[in-house]
Amino acid sequence: MNKQLLFVKRPEGEADASTWSLETNPIPEISEGQILVKQHYVSLDPAMRGWMNDAKSYIAPMEIGSVMRAGSVGEVVASKSPKFEVGQYVAGTGGVQQYAVTDGKGFYQVDPKLAPLPMYIGTLGMPGMTAYFGITEVGKVKDGDTVLVSGAAGAVGSIVGQVAKIKGCKVVGIAGGAEKCKYVVEELGFDACIDYKNENLATRFKEECPKGIDIYFDNVGGEILDLALTRLRMHARIVICGAISQYNNKTRVKGPSNYLSLLVNRASMTGMVVFDYADRYKEGAQILGGWMAQGKLKSREDVYEGIENFPETYSRLFSGDKMGKLVLKIIED
DSSP states (O other), X not given: OEEEEEEOOOOSSSOOGGGEEEEEEOOOOOXXXXXXEEEEEXXXXXXXXXXXXXXXXXXXXXXXXXXXXXXXXXEEEEEOOTTOOTTOEEEEOOOSBSEEEEOOTTOEEEOTTTSOGGGGGTTTSHHHHXXXXXXXXXXXXXXXXXXXXXXXXXXXXXXXXXXXXXXXXXXXXXXXXXXXXXXXXXXXXXXXXXXXXXXXXXXXXXXXXXXXXXXXXXXXXXXXXXXXXXXXXXXXEEEEOOOTTTTTOXXXXXXXXXXXXXXXXXXXXXXXXXXXXXXXXXXHHHHHHHHHHTTSOOOOEEEEEOGGGHHHHHHHHHHOOOOBEEEEEOSOO
């Protein structure tokens, strides 16, 4: 049997247990050209909240009654496709279900001998690709830049900062709580980390970035984005990756009031969607994997278990009760 988490109600504000329904259905048969994937892990990402809205975005909204959209990694257990063999492991967007039938579009083979499976939906998956291409291609990072990163202890921000350090930058993170800030500095190697929950952001920005910032990599939006705009250097680049502080709003999104700093400093603010770099994922994974092999880049996955625990685990994305990449194991041993 196949346990599936169905999307049954569009949330207003925060999603809760009523947003989904856990159902058990027969494992589907595959047709010519398809494969059946026994899914081991699914990825939980802040972007999920946006996918639930019935609004125009970079990807079509989820339909009511559909399997909850999610990145996944698992084993091919049946194949009628010449592209995949039984026993191979693949990553793709299989959704929150224990078995997924797919024609293989968007799926690619991974090797559990080279890295743990959760890493393929973390540092070697969409979050890692977002971080790498976001800071290198959109942020145009270069040696000597001062880089400010929000959500620094999260799946994307933690990789952004480490890549910037590898590229020769001064890197300042922003995270919530002393424990996360300690992790960002002592484990990930950032030069500093500002605790937005307990420190004055304006004061700390001036202290840690006295000459201003060249790149602000934004994962949270809201007040922090607005304050970062006041610290821009000439020709600074702001990478808009996400706005987690605004996703559960029941009112209008809070936009920046200090946007004229872009004009004064001839700066840019550019949106980043990882799917634009899909044809380069292999390149990104090879580079990130190489840095990990050299000990220059650290990866952390925060793994929970049980498909029935999806709503509780999902809530950790917004409560901040996690460290690194949030992953849910959905297949029983």
